[in-house]
Amino acid sequence: MDRDDTTLRVLSTSDLAGLDISLTDVVDTVEQAYRTLAAGRSDNPRKLTVKPADGHSVAYAMLGRDGDRDVVATKTSYKHGLRESRDRQHYYTTLTLYDDVTGLPVAMMDCSRVGSLRTPAVSALLARECAAPGASTALLIGTGTQGRLALPFLLTTLPALDRLLLSGTHPDGVAAVHAELARHFPGRDVEVVGDLRTAAKEADVVVATAGAHTTAAVEADWLGPDATTILVGHGLAPSTLHRADRVVATSEAQMRVTGTDLADADGALPPVDLELPAVLSGASEVRTADGQRVFAYNSGLVVTDIALGHRFAQLAAAQGLGTEVALWR
Template sequence: MTDTPVAPVGTPAARDDKHLRILSTSDLAGIDIALADVVDTVEGAYRTLYAGHSDNPRKLTVKPQDGHSVSYAMLGRDGSRNVVAIKTSYKHGLDKGRDEQHYYTALTLYDDVTGLPVAMMDCSRIGSLRTPAVSALLARECAAPGSRSALVIGTGTQGRLALPFLLTTLPGLDRLLVFGTHPEGITAVREHLHAHFPDRDVEIVTDLRAAAADADVIVATAGAHTPAAVEADWLKPGALSVLVGHGLAPSTLHRADRVIATSEEQMNVTGTDMADAQGELPAVDTEFPPVIAGVTAGRHHARERIFAYNSGLVVTDIALGHRFAQLALERNLGTEVPLWQ
């Protein structure tokens, strides 16, 4: 990977200060992108951030006292792409079942060379790709040498692409395990895996403790209501546990030999459910950007139990959103809105 600047995107119709190109869910759904392309784009964003060319301020969070919703606002700048962006995220119904929840997320990109808007897009597909790509990069850098088995906990949006991305960065995995409680989610996991790796299949596990004891890599993506809670003493020596959503007990963090976070600051904001009895989180041993840059080791020895906290950095959303904007504008997708007229 290099930090070569990426050319701005746009079409003559979109490159003015009156119009905004809107890319809908269906616009983005029709764009094919290889998993390796996503991984490379996300990795490049981390490298640029570590090099000091990008900005990723702490996210702003608002949440009502009863916890029925949560909202985030994230501002960032990608220095290799010369793009500034704002991402918003709003989830309602956290006290309800999955089918009753509402979730909206959007990303607005601006070209920091011309000062003109690039596009505003639904960010749900960006997040559904970016997050498992980061987990796969964490696995590539932090899994024990010769890792052969991976367990994914949860079959929602993040769980469905976790295994295809893991196989993209760790092709030597030969045992793929999934723990889930929703039959339709399990079916979707299989469908996504077969779409990218037609000759591979998954083992559906019901004994979570036994599965966790066999797994070299565990990626926990489940929702807040999951019954899954893998404990530290279930893990084999050398296991890597990656927390995306829920499914790992706090002991996996507090008793880990090494703790890595994509952002310690964000872990302290969004990872409070992993705090100990005193409400404390341990300090991280390293953040992930210097690991990606090759400055810090992801792992020191094969028997080290590692806990990795995967929280989204807006610079990765910006890079991947910009990549989708490039592909969309090449196909003249989207709708021009005279927003500032």
């Protein structure tokens, strides 16, 4: 079917699962999205959120424009059963892209793989920019979706890391972390640790990706003097933020909306020193002195989903993947 203004390429979970994309390609795509945003050529409005009073579900809607790719997109996310175990939850996320040069639709896709790659790529960029010189040991907390690719992405941006530690309690998740590391970096291994406090003290970089029900909570006084902590999900106590010497966020506005569990007794969060787009643009440096502890907050920006989703759409189109739907006829 010829592409026109009535047809839309729909990319399913299975379509996207078959696409081969390197970790370096993902990191470069995400980094370029941040740089374009920092240059003022992209738009990333604040997300909209709806949640019922009893908290059993949450839904988000995000609109953005990538000025480098000339693509406009909307992303939606809906999770039901927040108080249930992970296997009883329902989660759907979609991304719909439009070419802002031709005015034609590009694709609508399941956004789960985009998110599963984008988030650890952002953590890896934060680690690269925030870690102290000579950082050699990384600790990963959590073995869920966001944890399983965290170490391969960290090694992509910080190849000098020579010791990898893992704190996780689910055997299948631990096995998945090992498998992903072996797939991307054959010969590298990760040590599963039982004493989180000791592991945190030894780590130069701590990436916390655990789920909401975790009992792990690294405290500030467990950390070394130059440590970098990166929060994606859970696994860090609020003290790591409040006692940090420098605070970095992908977006301060989003941190103040989604990071309320880190607030102090007065409900306050400390100011953010830098946002990641400005850091990547070269406008500012994270570390201003030796011995600084850095806290970084990783929350998604839709411009990164747009860039990576568009990259997937390009790869899919080249391989003839997806289903053309006459949606507007």
